[in-house]
Amino acid sequence: MGIHFEFFYSAAVFEHFNFIFGVGSVVVEFYFVISCVFVAFVFSYQMSAAGRYPLCSGKWGVQLDSRRQGSAKDYVVQELIHDIVNIKLKPGEKLCEPALCERFGVSRTPFREAELELAQRKLIVVRPKIGTFVSFIDKELVEEVRHLRSVLEAELAVMACSMLTKKDIDRLWENVAVWEMYMQRGDYEKILQLDKSFHAMVYEMCGRTYWHELVESISPHFDRTTVLSFQCRPTDSILSDHKNLVEAMEKKDTALAGQVARQHMERYSENIDCQCISFGIGQNGKSR
Secondary structure, three states, X not given: OHHHHHHXXXXXXXXXXXXXXXXXXXXXXXXXXXXHHHHHHXXXXXXXXXXXXXXXXXXXXXXXXXXXXXXHHHHHHHHHHHHHHOOOOOOOOEOOHHHHHHHHOOOHHHHHHHHHHHXXXXXXXXXXXXXXXXXXXXXXXXXXXXXXXXXXXXXXXXXXXXXXXXXXHHHHXXXXXXXXXXXXXXXXHHHHHHHHHHHHHHHXXXXXXXXXXXXXXXXXXXXXXXXXHHOOOOOHHHHHHHHHHHHHHHHOOHHHHHHXXXXXXXXXXXXXXXXXXXXXXXXXXXXX
């Protein structure tokens, strides 16, 4: 619809100038062509930007472009977390500083500042005179995050039964519908984004943004196991939990909503034991 409007606008401009300068004017035709090319470029750019993170733009998600906001160090931190969570940088992999600096378009100073922050968050391990490596998965830490979310989100589900509006419920159903589309494509990165967006919406709709910020501050460790599990387990069971949760909220069944939320987080605990995750866990379940 947008592109039809833009070209309709360009055509109107063409008719306006044609009226002034005369039919068949070469100048008018030239500017009309330039206008169409410009409109097509702007539209295609907007579509490509929106296409990478569907349903993750706007209020309930994270736009890719937003990672460019703030300092260079913050940008590098967000990009490295994105790559670590989505296993583009695998557990135990050595970071190649020159290549990553070139890719991110930053100097070594903000890159090393980012490394220090990620080391404090236990996402990377700095070994003096050897190099910097992506940390292995800490099984105990992941379980602590899962348990925290289980407690918070069971209570959140009960609250949602009395707080969510019909519009809120419709938004959650929309998320579920798009999830089904990407599940058929096997696009795990998009599925993770939709999963996180679903839970973020419930936190926000219930007015518990601080709870969500707390969870998100430690979520990369948990998210990484989720992505790994997607590669060896079907995601339809998690999606089914989301459907059952929305249905319980819609019916205002507090007991069922709390039960589904707890079972949902219990299902995530199975991710830690998934065979595909074993290569990312160090000895005794600790980061190596």
